Amino acid sequence: MSMTADVLRAFAFAVLQAAALLALAPLLKTAIKKMKARLQNRQGPPLLQGYYDLAKLLRKEPVRSETASWVFVAGPRVYFAAAVAATTLVPVLVAAAPLEMAGGILLLVGTLALGRFALATAALDTGSAFGGMGASRDMTIAALAEPALLLGLFTSALAAGSLNLGGLVRNMLQHGVTFHPSDLLAFAGLFMIVIAETGRIPVDNPATHLELTMIHEAMVLEYAGPDLALVEWASALKELLYLTLLVDLFMPVGIATTAAPAAIVVALLAWIGKVLVLAMAVTITESTNAKLRLFRVPELVSISLGLAFLALAIRFL
Amino acid sequence: MINDLLILSAAGMLVSAYLMVGQKALVTAIRLYGIQSLLLGMVAAAIAASESRHELFVTAAITVGLKAILIPWFLIRIIDRIGIHREIEPFLNVPTSLLVCLGLTVVGYRVSAGFPEGAEGVSHHLIGVALSMLLIGLFLMVTRKKAITQILALLTVENAVFLVAVGVTPGMPLVVELGIAFDVILAVLVLGILVHRIVDRFESMDVSRLSKLKG
Numbered sequence: 001m002s003m004t005a006d007v008l009r010a011f012a013f014a015v016l017q018a019a020a021l022l023a024l025a026p027l028l029k030t031a032i033k034k035m036k037a038r039l040q041n042r043q044g045p046p047l048l049q050g051y052y053d054l055a056k057l058l059r060k061e062p063v064r065s066e067t068a069s070w071v072f073v074a075g076p077r078v079y080f081a082a083a084v085a086a087t088t089l090v091p092v093l094v095a096a097a098p099l100e101m102a103g104g105i106l107l108l109v110g111t112l113a114l115g116r117f118a119l120a121t122a123a124l125d126t127g128s129a130f131g132g133m134g135a136s137r138d139m140t141i142a143a144l145a146e147p148a149l150l151l152g153l154f155t156s157a158l159a160a161g162s163l164n165l166g167g168l169v170r171n172m173l174q175h176g177v178t179f180h181p182s183d184l185l186a187f188a189g190l191f192m193i194v195i196a197e198t199g200r201i202p203v204d205n206p207a208t209h210l211e212l213t214m215i216h217e218a219m220v221l222e223y224a225g226p227d228l229a230l231v232e233w234a235s236a237l238k239e240l241l242y243l244t245l246l247v248d249l250f251m252p253v254g255i256a257t258t259a260a261p262a263a264i265v266v267a268l269l270a271w272i273g274k275v276l277v278l279a280m281a282v283t284i285t286e287s288t289n290a291k292l293r294l295f296r297v298p299e300l301v302s303i304s305l306g307l308a309f310l311a312l313a314i315r316f317l
Numbered sequence: 318m319i320n321d322l323l324i325l326s327a328a329g330m331l332v333s334a335y336l337m338v339g340q341k342a343l344v345t346a347i348r349l350y351g352i353q354s355l356l357l358g359m360v361a362a363a364i365a366a367s368e369s370r371h372e373l374f375v376t377a378a379i380t381v382g383l384k385a386i387l388i389p390w391f392l393i394r395i396i397d398r399i400g401i402h403r404e405i406e407p408f409l410n411v412p413t414s415l416l417v418c419l420g421l422t423v424v425g426y427r428v429s430a431g432f433p434e435g436a437e438g439v440s441h442h443l444i445g446v447a448l449s450m451l452l453i454g455l456f457l458m459v460t461r462k463k464a465i466t467q468i469l470a471l472l473t474v475e476n477a478v479f480l481v482a483v484g485v486t487p488g489m490p491l492v493v494e495l496g497i498a499f500d501v502i503l504a505v506l507v508l509g510i511l512v513h514r515i516v517d518r519f520e521s522m523d524v525s526r527l528s529k530l531k532g
Contacts, residue, residue: 179321181328181442188332299411303339306415307332310422317426317445 014088014098025236026050035283057229075122076230082115083234093267096166104164123219134218144301151308152190156249182311189307198239201286319367326356327446354384425449443484450477
């Protein structure tokens with residue numbers, strides 16, 4: 001009896017958290033755009049622009065190539081579903097992930113990889129040159145970024161003694177936060193990975209459709225209407241997810257350990273503040289760097305791979 | 318709290334040394350050196366505050382003023398004047414250099430455990446970071462061709478030695494510290510002039526050309 005009640009409660013929690021993050025994701029994307037515009041002395045879009053864009057795309061009719069098969073249709077849906085599923089594995093306000101009995105770090109990285117795989121195969125499906133080019137570029141970067149992401153996550157897992165993100169945050173809060181040099185190395189490595197994975201400027205430019213440089217945009221170039229809306233929304237959600245992950249691993253102070261309303265409110269304010277600080281760091285990185293030549297991107301990602309590996313190595317010494 | 322700050326600053330110095338290896342734009346490398354020196358100043362100030370060794374505040378001020386502001390400004394002026402902005406062909410490419418530096422850091426960290434003070438705690442990390450930076454600096458010096466990068470490598474080694482001197486030893490007399498500070502600034506000035514001479518002569522900062530005869 002209590003077993004099913006627990007499962008039901010976990011699912012309710014998961015749905016609630018996923019819905020909340022989904023609702024906030026477009027806001028974060030617009031907020032970064034807005035901050036970037038302010039740094040360039042422009043006014044920038046209104047804060048609700050992300051929602052307007054999604055609403056516009058969702059109202060449109062999907063246009064699909066005649067040669068497209070079910071893979072093309074499935075791509076954005078699997079990508080979106082994977083991103084939503086991934087949010088249930090990450091603690092946000094409370095030091096527990098809704099579905100943490102399902103798995104930890106490995107499942108999280110695997111879920112995100114599944115989404116990426118679905119989108120890349122869908123991009124290849126229509127046989128257009130851009131889709132194939134974008135998919136190959138995205139996979140090249142992912143092949144380097146994924147090990148770095150795992151190594152960075154393992155560094156924190158090793159420190160906290162748990163591969164489960166909920167358990168990891170609980171352990172860190174329980175033992176008090178002490179710094180180890182590997183924390184900073186892992187943070188630097190993971191921050192670069194987040195930049196690469198969310199397609200931000202030194203790696204990819206989210207605002208360009210120039211054929212020589214685009215990576216993610218080339219991959220989703222064939223999509224229109226609701227399909228595109230799903231891809232955009234899932235990408236925004238992934239960005240929020242990555243920033244939340246950084247918050248969980250490196251600045252867990254403030255996350256609620258009990259379900260008391262006061263603690264939740266504090267956790268909410270702390271979470272918003274920390275995510276905004278990270279978003280600002282992303283914005284500053286975007287504004288102060290020029291986009292790298294495509295062939296130099298693996299170099300940048302290998303730096304972060306190196307940093308993450310070093311962080312893990314130092315933990316043992 | 319103070320320990321956290323020390324470890325964070327030291328780790329920041331290591332990250333900046335590491336990024337310097339991965340960096341080809343000379344201006345960014347110089348800025349990274351400036352940040353590294355700023356963090357060194359923070360280490361000195363944190364130790365000064367926690368152990369109430371007030372003479373270390375002077376050290377911190379000298380470090381920040383000299384190494385975080387004056388030397389980077391001077392070096393940036395040099396590269397602006399001679400108009401060479403990138404390290405084009407290092408002897409080893411960036412990914413290989415990074416791999417080697419990974420190995421060097423592991424060695425530095427491992428060796429630091431052998432020091433009597435370095436067995437554990439904050440000094441373990443400080444000695445580990447300093448030894449790693451020392452090795453990375455030496456490595457950078459032998460694998461890069463541009464004279465400016467070699468100067469930066471030398472300065473990184475100097476920062477590493479200073480980190481141990483400030484963080485682990487009971488401290489140096491102020492006279493010695495002032496002497497070191499003047500040594501560093503003199504070295505940078507002389508090397509700056511040398512860079513000008515090299516560029517005048519060879520129209521390049523590539524020191525590997527120095528071994529070739531020129532008629």
